[in-house]
Amino acid sequence: MDDLHILKTRLCIIGSGPAAHTAAIYASCAELKPILFEGWMANGIAPGGQLTMTTDVENFPGFPDGINGIELMDRCCKQSLHFGTQTLTETVSKVDFSTTPFKVFTDSKTVIADSIIVAMGATAKRLDFLGSSEGPRGFWNRGISACAVCDGAAPIFGNKPLAVIGGGDSAMEEATFLTKVLGGLKVKNVLSGEVSDLKVAGLFFVIGHELATKFLDGQLELDSGGYVVTRPGATLTSVHGVFAAGDV
Numbered sequence: 404m405d406d407l408h409i410l411k412t413r414l415c416i417i418g419s420g421p422a423a424h425t426a427a428i429y430a431s432c433a434e435l436k437p438i439l440f441e442g443w444m445a446n447g448i449a450p451g452g453q454l455t456m457t458t459d460v461e462n463f464p465g466f467p468d469g470i471n472g473i474e475l476m477d478r479c480c481k482q483s484l485h486f487g488t489q490t491l492t493e494t495v496s497k498v499d500f501s502t503t504p505f506k507v508f509t510d511s512k513t514v515i516a517d518s519i520i521v522a523m524g525a526t527a528k529r530l531d532f533l534g535s536s537e538g539p540r541g542f543w544n545r546g547i548s549a550c551a552v553c554d555g556a557a558p559i560f561g562n563k564p565l566a567v568i569g570g571g572d573s574a575m576e577e578a579t580f581l582t583k584v585l586g587g588l589k590v591k592n593v594l595s596g597e598v599s600d601l602k603v604a605g606l607f608f609v610i611g612h613e614l615a616t617k618f619l620d621g622q623l624e625l626d627s628g629g630y631v632v633t634r635p636g637a638t639l640t641s642v643h644g645v646f647a648a649g650d651v
């Protein structure tokens with residue numbers, strides 16, 4: 404690999420969601436000149452992270468009327484760049500945290516860094532059935548969500564009956580959605596075969612997350628769900644000099 408493809412930095416940030424950009428803004432303000440790998444559809448998510456998949460974000464400070472998720476993350480990215488973060492649109496495929504300085508690899512670059520922040524986020528698992536997708540034929544973000552905490556207070560759900568799917572995914576396999584505004588579910592009892600109507604205005608998937616930590620390949624301690632283990636109350640990971648932030 405020629406010198407052009409080897410970069411050195413005091414801090415390398417892996418990820419591009421709110422956690423990565425918050426870290427990048429602080430670190431670049433402190434003149435650490437961080438290098439941030441924003442990924443390219445890493446873990447199935449565009450640069451900017453999970454908020455690029457939503458419409459209005461209602462709970463971000465400074466936006467009392469809410470802000471579009473893509474616009475919010477675009478602003479975060481611009482703010483990181485403004486203070487001097489170098490952003491690379493590449494997915495990290497391998498790391499070497501066994502010695503310092505640490506090494507971070509993509510298909511075309513190696514970054515040698517004194518410290519690392521891992522902020523690769525997670526993807527909320529979703530069930531796939533008729534009406535569950537994005538777009539004009541689906542109710543994703545228009546009645547179906549994977550984040551009850553984020554969206555539960557949205558006006559479309561206010562004071563209305565809601566359904567939450569958690570555990571027993573197979574119970575939903577044959578669910579079919581009614582048309583127009585999400586009005587309810589047809590639910591099949593997989594034991595008795597009985598089909599019943601459940602009137603709801605919203606549906607939330609709470610069936611876990613897919614973590615983007617496989618490429619770490621055992622170099623950081625993970626829990627059984629794939630989450631990076633941090634010291635309680637801190638961002639320190641099992642490797643001195645490697646920190647974790649956000650959903651990861």
Ligand SMILES: Cc1cc2nc3c(=O)[nH]c(=O)nc-3n(C[C@H](O)[C@H](O)[C@H](O)COP(=O)(O)OP(=O)(O)OC[C@H]3O[C@@H](n4cnc5c(N)ncnc54)[C@H](O)[C@@H]3O)c2cc1C
Binds near residue numbers: 419448459462549651
């Ligand atoms: C549809 C939806 C709506 C939501 N709405 C709200 C809301 O209104 N309010 C709220 O508070 N929260 C909301 N959330 C939750 C919120 O989006 C997450 O908590 C937040 O985005 C987590 O941020 P993060 O920085 O940890 O990671 P993420 O946002 O998950 O971003 C991680 C990024 O890292 C990238 N990445 C992964 N692996 C690599 C790699 N190997 N190399 C380089 N890059 C990599 C990913 O592609 C991704 O872009 C919502 C989530 C979803 C799915």
